[in-house]
Amino acid sequence: MNLTDLLIRAPLFKGCSKLQIETFLSTTYYRLRRRTADYYVAHMGDTCNDIIILIEGCVYTSMINNDKEVIIETITAPLVLAPAFVYGEVNSFPVNIVTKTDCTFLFIDKSAFLNLLHNDKMLMTNFIKILSDRCYRLSERIREENLQSLKERVIEYLHKHGKIDNVQWVARILGVARPSLSRVLSELRNEGTVINQSNKIILKKD
Numbered sequence: 001m002n003l004t005d006l007l008i009r010a011p012l013f014k015g016c017s018k019l020q021i022e023t024f025l026s027t028t029y030y031r032l033r034r035r036t037a038d039y040y041v042a043h044m045g046d047t048c049n050d051i052i053i054l055i056e057g058c059v060y061t062s063m064i065n066n067d068k069e070v071i072i073e074t075i076t077a078p079l080v081l082a083p084a085f086v087y088g089e090v091n092s093f094p095v096n097i098v099t100k101t102d103c104t105f106l107f108i109d110k111s112a113f114l115n116l117l118h119n120d121k122m123l124m125t126n127f128i129k130i131l132s133d134r135c136y137r138l139s140e141r142i143r144e145e146n147l148q149s150l151k152e153r154v155i156e157y158l159h160k161h162g163k164i165d166n167v168q169w170v171a172r173i174l175g176v177a178r179p180s181l182s183r184v185l186s187e188l189r190n191e192g193t194v195i196n197q198s199n200k201i202i203l204k205k206d
Contacts, residue, residue, distance in 0.1 A: 003032070006055045007106075010078035012126050028116065031107040041081070041097040041105065048091045050107040052081040057103030061095040062172075070175040072141070074100065084131050086110050150176060150184050155193065158203045165200040 004021050007013050013021055035041065041052070041059065054077045061072040061082075072095055075081065085091055087110065117124040144153050153174055157164070164170050164185070171181040185201060188194045195204045 003055070003106075006078060006104075007053070010053060010055070010080075011130055012053065012078075012080055012123070014126050015122050024116065028108060028112055033105045033107065035099050035103050035105070037099050037101050039099045039103075041099060041103075042093045042095075044093055044096055046093045048082055048085050048093050049110055051083070051086060051110055051113045053106040053108070054079055054081055055104050055106050058100040059097055059103060060100050061097055063095055068175075069172060071169070071173040073137070074173075077103070080127075080130055081105075083127065084134055087114070150174070150180065151188065154181070154184055154188065155203070158194065158201075163200040163202050167201075 003025065004018050007021050007025075008016065008018060016024075042048070044063065054075060056077050058074065058076045059081070060074045062069050063072060064070075081097055082093055082095070085094060117127060144156065148156070154164075157170065157174070167181055167185070168178050171178040174181065185194065189196070189201075192204055194201050
């Protein structure tokens with residue numbers, strides 16, 4: 001699949017034609033970078049000078065505090081990474097961005113991208129929507145962590161994702177120790193809320 005076909009699937013280019021994307025690529029300086037799994041695309045505190053579009057693969061974002069790592073979000077292509085921090089007064093990455101699989105990235109200088117937004121109303125609208133959606137997801141994450149018990153968060157995770165097939169990974173996403181998550185899963189299993197099925201944990205159907 002060529003670059004145009006990859007980008008036309010991205011929310012940033014929703015509603016754009018292939019010709020518009022090809023024109024965008026021919027008139028804009030950009031860099032393509034391919035990275036293998038477990039590569040740090042950005043570290044917390046790095047300056048964010050580019051619009052970074054993940055066009056192939058999957059990454060996760062994380063924060064580390066007192067040697068404890070918490071997975072903030074898993075992002076699957078094609079999406080813009082850290083869009084809310086490119087043009088901020090403090091334009092540094094608030095999280096680590098790490099490749100979970102082999103990935104391909106498109107880097108666009110933020111000044112050049114700003115000119116594109118000025119000249120293309122659809123692109124600007126799409127970018128604003130992406131920022132709004134990210135803010136909503138962040139508020140949902142804060143709500144989950146501060147207003148819900150771990151048991152409620154596990155059930156909500158299962159409703160969203162359908163299964164838990166890697167307890168250690170989900171513990172990192174939820175920001176808890178693996179033994180704590182295992183204990184809650186055991187309680188839910190004893191209550192009949194979840195069951196084990198083919199090496200994964202799922203919600204028991206009514």
